[in-house]
Amino acid sequence: MPTTVQGYAAHASNADLVPFSFERRDLRRDDVEIDILFCGVCHSDIHHVRNDWGGETYPIVPGHEIVGRVTRVGPGVTRFVEGQVVGVGCLVDSCRECSSCHHDLEQYCLNGSTLTYAGKDRHDGSLTFGGYSEKIVAAERFVLSIPAGLDLAGAAPLLCxxxxxxxxxxxxxxxxxxxxxxxxxxxxxxxxxxxxxxxxxxxxxxxxxxxxxxxxxxxxxxxxxxxxxxxxxxxxxxxxxxxxxxxxxxxxxxxxxxxxxxxxxxxxxxxxxxxxxxxxxxxxxxxxxxxxxxxSLIGGLAETQEMLDFCGQHGIVSDIEMIDIQDINAAYERMHRSDVKYRFVIDAASLGK
Structure with a gap:
């Protein structure tokens, strides 16, 4: 059965983000369900919310720098188990058949990759909703392992x-x-x-x-x-x-x-x-x-995992300022003024407040 989750969404380009209840799909065979712990705040989030690039469909639940813990897996999943700490970046799907996808360049999918938010699910046509929320469901291929020892909040911005x-x-x-x-x-x-x-x-x-x-x-x-x-x-x-x-x-x-x-x-x-x-x-x-x-535009899934492993070996995470989700609109205003060193990260536990 689909799961009802809480998040924050923009309902128009000139509107603040506000609390929003929506459904995450039930697990497909290769899906992973993740309880979100932290989500970074990217300038792309603002561009999508404000429709700076045009063509947006609302509501938009932003967030593509996601770290969380696996809660369920589909019957075909082999790489992840319940309780594992994982990440989801800018993509949650691609055609998986074109030359780009076959060469681990899913970000350049010739048939259009599926964005983590403000995209359309290639199976059922529904809007994709991102990490400013309690949970996310994503296909195993687009889920990444977070190396042990990294600060999880600081690791979230690594995904973008x-x-x-x-x-x-x-x-x-x-x-x-x-x-x-x-x-x-x-x-x-x-x-x-x-x-x-x-x-x-x-x-x-x-x-x-x-x-x-x-x-x-x-x-x-x-x-x-x-x-x-x-x-x-x-x-x-x-x-x-x-x-x-x-x-x-x-x-x-x-x-x-x-x-x-x-x-x-x-x-x-x-x-x-x-x-x-x-x-x-x-x-x-x-x-x-x-x-x-x-x-250059992000990286494919294999390269993103390589980057995470490199950061794990060298102890590299982002410099962050942690915020509650209730402060997201103020954070957007501060980002416009470059008033952050150097990445806001949402504590997803604040959605329960």
Whole structure:
């Protein structure tokens, strides 16, 4: 039988999130039911709730950085047992048949992956509801093991912020002997610093203003460059093998391209949209020095598990501020002001208040 659960939902783009009761489906053969313990709060949650990208269907129960405990499993489940601590990230299904899915790139499913929330279940067409709730049901393939020893609340943002930055670091070969820079020190940027440092790269933070040095060094940066300082930017011209750009709005990437070494890559993970007008990209430096401008979107399930295991080995979790679900609307306002270091995480137990 379906299970009635409590959560928080937005019912319109201009409305606050409010308490919301809804049903989780009964278990299919390969399903795992999870009691949610913690759920991270991502900027994507705000974009979906506010319909910034268009096409949203309400109500929306956000949340795709989920850590919880298994309570039931379907008869075909082999990887998980009751009581196990697990995670669910941005996806809960894909077609499982296309070339992307066959190559563990479910995030690029050619038939459209199913989002953890604000998506449609590919079997019954129902809306998917996310982690701002008591329970979630997901197919075994899209459930992840959380390594023992990690702080569970701090581990929740790894399911989005962690994999979003780990994937391009791994893809473009961050490691010993490589020089990696990170643009922006927020939820994504602080994870990129931690991960690149653990990969033994030499790590630099690009910041538009002074005052980030203490945090940057604590998080793993070796250097900080003020990107508005022309002399500092000239000093690092042609330096970096890889730049992870986490800035979530349209901006001029040309000054950062100039700091790439020959055949270096700048990877956009924060901004979705055109770079045009004053932000248009000059291709000449890329053509004449073999530089790459790329994009990256989370990771597949195998890579996400690899990232979690890496974080378990190195003791890496997100820097968080814990909140009760009743404070979610205030948290959204603070996120607009960048007033969080560096990720809000909801204590799901507060749904019982």
């Amino acid at each position: 912020a962690g994999i979003t930055t780990y994937s391009p670091l791994k893809r473009f070969g961050a490691g010993a002997g490589k020089k990696v820079a990170v643009v922006g020190l927020g939820g994504l940027g602080h994870m990129a610093l931690k991960l690149a440092h653990a990969m033994e790269a030499e790590v630099t933070l690009f910041s538009r203003s002074p005052g980030k040095e203490e945090d940057a060094f604590r998080l793993g940066a070796d250097k900080v460059v003020i990107s508005k300082d022309e002399e500092q930017m000239k000093a690092v011209a042609g330096t970096f093998d890889l730049i992870i750009d986490t800035v979530p709005y349209a901006h001029d990437v040309n000054p950062y391209v100039a700091t790439l070494a020959v055949e270096g890559a700048l990877v956009l993970v924060g901004y979705l949209g055109p770079l045009e007008g004053d932000n248009a990209v000059n291709s000449a430096p890329m053509v004449f020095r073999g530089k790459t401008l790329a994009g």
